[in-house]
Amino acid sequence: MSLASDSYYMFLRWMKKLVRNPILLFFSLFQPIIFLVLFTQLFSSFGLLLGGINYTIFATAGIVLQNAFSSAFQSGTAVVDDIKSGFLTKMLATPASRASILLGRLLSDAFRVFAQSLIILVLAYGLGVFPVTGFIGYVLILFTVAFFGLAWSGISLALGLRTKSAETVFGIAGTLTFPLLFMSTALMDKRLMPEWMKSVSAYNPISFAVNAIRDLIMIGYNWNSFLLSFGVISLIAILTLGATIYEFRKVVS
Amino acid sequence: MPAVQVENLVKTYGDGTQAVKGISFKVDDGEFFGFLGPNGAGKSTTIKILTTLLRKTSGLANVAGLEIEHDAQKVRKLIGVQMQDTVIDEDLTGRENLELQGHLQQMHGEELKERVNELLKVVDLGDAADKRSAYYSGGMKKRLDLASTLVHRPKILFLDEPTTGLDPQSRAQVWSYLKGLNQTGMTIFITTQYLEEVDRLCRRLAILDHGEIVAQGSPSELKSEIGADRITLALANGNPGTGSLKDMAKQVLGGLGGIKEIVDSDEGIVVYAKNGGFLVPDIVRAFDTAEIKLSSIGVSSPTLDDVFLKHTGRRIRPEEIDKSRASGMFGRRRR
Ligand SMILES: Nc1ncnc2c1ncn2[C@@H]1O[C@H](COP(=O)(O)OP(=O)(O)O)[C@@H](O)[C@H]1O
Ligand SMILES: [Mg+2]
Numbered sequence: 012m013s014l015a016s017d018s019y020y021m022f023l024r025w026m027k028k029l030v031r032n033p034i035l036l037f038f039s040l041f042q043p044i045i046f047l048v049l050f051t052q053l054f055s056s057f058g059l060l061l062g063g064i065n066y067t068i069f070a071t072a073g074i075v076l077q078n079a080f081s082s083a084f085q086s087g088t089a090v091v092d093d094i095k096s097g098f099l100t101k102m103l104a105t106p107a108s109r110a111s112i113l114l115g116r117l118l119s120d121a122f123r124v125f126a127q128s129l130i131i132l133v134l135a136y137g138l139g140v141f142p143v144t145g146f147i148g149y150v151l152i153l154f155t156v157a158f159f160g161l162a163w164s165g166i167s168l169a170l171g172l173r174t175k176s177a178e179t180v181f182g183i184a185g186t187l188t189f190p191l192l193f194m195s196t197a198l199m200d201k202r203l204m205p206e207w208m209k210s211v212s213a214y215n216p217i218s219f220a221v222n223a224i225r226d227l228i229m230i231g232y233n234w235n236s237f238l239l240s241f242g243v244i245s246l247i248a249i250l251t252l253g254a255t256i257y258e259f260r261k262v263v264s
Numbered sequence: 265m266p267a268v269q270v271e272n273l274v275k276t277y278g279d280g281t282q283a284v285k286g287i288s289f290k291v292d293d294g295e296f297f298g299f300l301g302p303n304g305a306g307k308s309t310t311i312k313i314l315t316t317l318l319r320k321t322s323g324l325a326n327v328a329g330l331e332i333e334h335d336a337q338k339v340r341k342l343i344g345v346q347m348q349d350t351v352i353d354e355d356l357t358g359r360e361n362l363e364l365q366g367h368l369q370q371m372h373g374e375e376l377k378e379r380v381n382e383l384l385k386v387v388d389l390g391d392a393a394d395k396r397s398a399y400y401s402g403g404m405k406k407r408l409d410l411a412s413t414l415v416h417r418p419k420i421l422f423l424d425e426p427t428t429g430l431d432p433q434s435r436a437q438v439w440s441y442l443k444g445l446n447q448t449g450m451t452i453f454i455t456t457q458y459l460e461e462v463d464r465l466c467r468r469l470a471i472l473d474h475g476e477i478v479a480q481g482s483p484s485e486l487k488s489e490i491g492a493d494r495i496t497l498a499l500a501n502g503n504p505g506t507g508s509l510k511d512m513a514k515q516v517l518g519g520l521g522g523i524k525e526i527v528d529s530d531e532g533i534v535v536y537a538k539n540g541g542f543l544v545p546d547i548v549r550a551f552d553t554a555e556i557k558l559s560s561i562g563v564s565s566p567t568l569d570d571v572f573l574k575h576t577g578r579r580i581r582p583e584e585i586d587k588s589r590a591s592g593m594f595g596r597r598r599r
Binding site for chain 2: 102
């Protein structure tokens with residue numbers, strides 16, 4: 012009944028915490044920007060191997076996704092903080108809807124990824140990257156990546172709620188980021204991958220989302236790849252958010 | 265209708281720890297009720313159950329006439345809860361902390377704004393209201409935490425050791441706020457390890473030890489149950505803790521008339537006796553004859569500490585908390 016308004020105030024709380032920690036905000040954007048500016052320069056000759064395309068344009072989709080991935084992966088640590096400080100307990104002592112505690116957090120994760128992606132796209136625009144699908148393309152990209160962020164933060168939340176250790180969440184996130192990123196089409200076309208990696212990358216959920224966004228940037232509307240990525244992200248969301256709700260119930264009861 | 269009614273309440277944690285072993289007590293509407301006990305007695309466990317934060321194992325627990333597990337949502341609207349550790353969001357200002365609590369209690373708009381302003385004044389945070397609470401001093405944080413439990417005008421306020429770890433001045437301040445709140449009709453349920461505070465302010469109290477209530481009643485009732493003055497003896501030669509000397513001393517005391525009870529204490533021996541003052545010369549003479557040296561002897565009227573000592577054979581030592589506090593900053597304290 013009060014789910015919507017409770018979630019809104021929870022969301023607002025996270026937003027305030029985010030903007031009041033500008034260092035956090037800066038560092039979470041630092042890596043994607045480095046990737047966008049340096050990595051694409053360093054690897055610009057890959058463009059030649061891919062038939063003379065501009066590598067920066069190619070890699071933008073991957074970098075946007077990489078940011079969503081690592082940003083959302085930190086969500087669980089914030090919830091661990093709330094458990095350890097007792098703030099979660101304090102919220103549970105009020106009649107606020109239980110679901111709003113998770114929902115507010117997830118909405119803030121999605122919004123953060125949305126805003127960060129927008130910044131990356133604006134920077135990329137400065138480097139000459141703009142989607143052939145124009146404004147609608149931007150909108151579709153931002154929503155896809157925010158949805159991806161929401162689904163992905165579920166993993167982090169479930170881990171945080173289960174282990175109650177920020178170090179564990181950080182450790183697992185840090186360990187998984189690069190293998191998952193490199194074994195996807197985020198930064199490399201599958202034609203240039205060794206065979207075994209090609210098959211791994213074909214099942215890597217990041218690849219699906221990257222391909223959909225890359226098509227919007229480089230080719231145009233490819234509804235097949237768009238809907239496919241939507242389906243894959245939905246599947247991840249169901250799994251990770253299911254796990255989160257399960258772990259949350261255990262913590263709350 | 266009592267504000268809190270508990271019968272045979274039991275809590276056994278998942279690891280088998282029996283934190284609460286079938287306690288029963290009642291808190292009347294508008295009462296200032298103290299829940300007293302040493303570290304690990306089960307105070308926090310009881311308060312968590314009564315505030316819907318922990319499921320009981322068995323027994324009956326009603327708050328404001330509502331069964332806590334069945335009517336948890338209704339109970340949460342009627343109560344305010346302050347946890348043992350200060351809990352505020354340090355990224356938010358004092359005002360924002362209070363407003364968030366209000367929102368989660370379904371308060372909005374002008375009504376909430378006014379209420380928050382009023383509370384900020386009550387706890388003397390008017391000037392710091394729009395500063396990040398991270399920059400508050402310990403006492404200010406505690407006051408903000410207290411204010412945040414009051415936003416929705418709870419009927420019953422639960423406080424878990426609100427004064428532990430505070431300097432004496434802040435402690436006195438918190439107690440005076442609480443006294444004021446109680447005078448407006450709010451029921452207050454407070455746990456503490458500070459006996460003098462309970463003695464002075466609580467109308468009734470229960471003493472908890474190892475998960476069991478060992479005594480309950482008004483402070484004066486409990487003290488008069490002792491029905492005697494206390495005479496504290498400290499033995500001079502050797503460590504007062506060593507057995508044989510203490511036993512000898514107790515034997516000597518046993519031979520004297522007019523003594524109600526002899527209890528071991530960490531400092532030496534405590535003797536309860538009517539008209540204790542008259543007994544002192546007898547004791548001194550008897551010890552002289554037995555060649556046991558006394559390092560000190562003193563007479564006082566009984567305190568709640570004596571009540572506790574009588575029922576448990578131990579004393580409550582609030583300074584123990586400070587040690588556990590200090591280690592809690594590094595290791596995680598169990599909640
Ligand atoms: N979550 C828990 N799991 C297992 N044992 C616990 C838990 N919380 C508290 N205890 C134990 O229950 C007993 C009572 O603890 P507590 O209610 O915190 O006491 P107090 O608040 O009076 O110091 C202690 O022995 C404590 O170690
Ligand atoms: Mg406690």
